[in-house]
Amino acid sequence: MHKLLFFIILTGCLLSSCKSSFEKIRTGGDMPLMLKTANKLYADKEYLKASTLYDLMFSNYRGQKEAEEIFFNNAFCNFYLQNYETANYMFTSYGNTFFNSSKKEEADYMAAYSIYKTSPDYKLDQTSTHKAIDLLQAFVNHYPESKRLNDCNKLIDELRLKLEVKMFENGKLYYNLQHFQGAITTFENLLIEFPDTKNDREIRALMVNAAYEWAINSIFEKQKERYLRTAELADSYLKKYPTGKNSDIKEIKKKAISKSKNPIYDGYQNTSTKS
Numbered sequence: 705m706h707k708l709l710f711f712i713i714l715t716g717c718l719l720s721s722c723k724s725s726f727e728k729i730r731t732g733g734d735m736p737l738m739l740k741t742a743n744k745l746y747a748d749k750e751y752l753k754a755s756t757l758y759d760l761m762f763s764n765y766r767g768q769k770e771a772e773e774i775f776f777n778n779a780f781c782n783f784y785l786q787n788y789e790t791a792n793y794m795f796t797s798y799g800n801t802f803f804n805s806s807k808k809e810e811a812d813y814m815a816a817y818s819i820y821k822t823s824p825d826y827k828l829d830q831t832s833t834h835k836a837i838d839l840l841q842a843f844v845n846h847y848p849e850s851k852r853l854n855d856c857n858k859l860i861d862e863l864r865l866k867l868e869v870k871m872f873e874n875g876k877l878y879y880n881l882q883h884f885q886g887a888i889t890t891f892e893n894l895l896i897e898f899p900d901t902k903n904d905r906e907i908r909a910l911m912v913n914a915a916y917e918w919a920i921n922s923i924f925e926k927q928k929e930r931y932l933r934t935a936e937l938a939d940s941y942l943k944k945y946p947t948g949k950n951s952d953i954k955e956i957k958k959k960a961i962s963k964s965k966n967p968i969y970d971g972y973q974n975t976s977t978k979s
Contacts (some may be wrong), residue, residue: 726753735764739774746777755781772802776811783818792818813852816840820859826870837863868898872907879910884918887911908941909953916956919963931964 729741742757758778765771779794795815799808816839823833840856840863847853871894878887891911894901901907915937919930938957942950 730757730760735761739765739770742774743777746781749784751781751784754778755785772798772805772807775801776807779811779814783814783821786821788818788821791815809847809850809852812843812846813850813856816843816856817859820863823863823866826866826873830867830870833863833866864898868894868901871897872901872903875907875910879914882917882921884914884921887914888918905941905945908937908944912937912941912953912956916960919960928964928966928969931960934960935964 726741729738732738738757738761742754742761745751745754745757755778758774758781762771762774762778765774775794775798779791779798782788782794783791792815795811795818798805798811799815802808802811805811816836819832819839820836823830823836837860840860843850844853844856844860850856871890875887875890875894878884878890888911891907891914894907895904912934915930915934919927919934922930935957938953938960941953942957
């Protein structure tokens with residue numbers, strides 16, 4: 705019992721001593737000691753404590769050679785602490801401030817990579833995904849000889865795939881909700897933006913089905929043109945995929961053409977023209 709109590713007291717004293725040592729440096733105003741301690745903490749991956757000291761001393765070293773190291777290390781502290789927005793801001797500011805630094809390329813890359821880390825699941829808003837793509841592409845354009853080009857291109861491909869998946873799932877959601885016009889528009893935009901999508905066949909089949917359902921459920925005066933549009937989409941599908949499971953598409957095309965030839969449509973159009 706006495707040994708346990710002694711151990712608890714000793715541990716508490718040690719922890720208190722460590723804390724007091726850091727606080728003493730933090731509040732002591734000794735800038736050289738604070739910088740030395742911050743760099744040691746940074747090397748030991750104590751990023752929160754290191755960043756705390758870097759924040760405190762930066763204004764004192766502004767305009768001096770130490771400022772560059774403080775700024776650069778603090779940006780990485782925030783990155784490792786997953787403060788990605790702050791890291792992006794700091795790496796960007798570093799590149800703008802120390803534009804002749806040998807570390808500018810790394811800072812520019814990390815500014816883009818920090819935003820890449822904020823890109824969420826495809827189901828969520830993709831604003832940061834678009835921003836990350838823009839920043840990574842800007843880096844590629846600015847540093848065409850960089851050893852980081854392959855990494856950038858891989859990250860861009862990953863982010864674009866996320867956007868593609870989101871559009872694909874949105875199109876299917878519109879389809880399942882029977883919002884057929886929205887489904888067709890979404891799928892058309894997807895094929896324009898991602899012409900090499902691996903889901904091309906499924907997307908085109910869904911467009912044919914959506915167009916046919918849209919035509920069936922349209923007001924009378926819109927049906928003929930939408931049946932013809934269905935036939936066009938079906939024809940486009942069959943030209944690209946003439947083999948395989950396409951009997952359903954052939955059947956939809958046949959029905960759409962047949963329905964579009966209903967003489968009532970022409971009679972209605974003639975009546976409408978006369979009026």
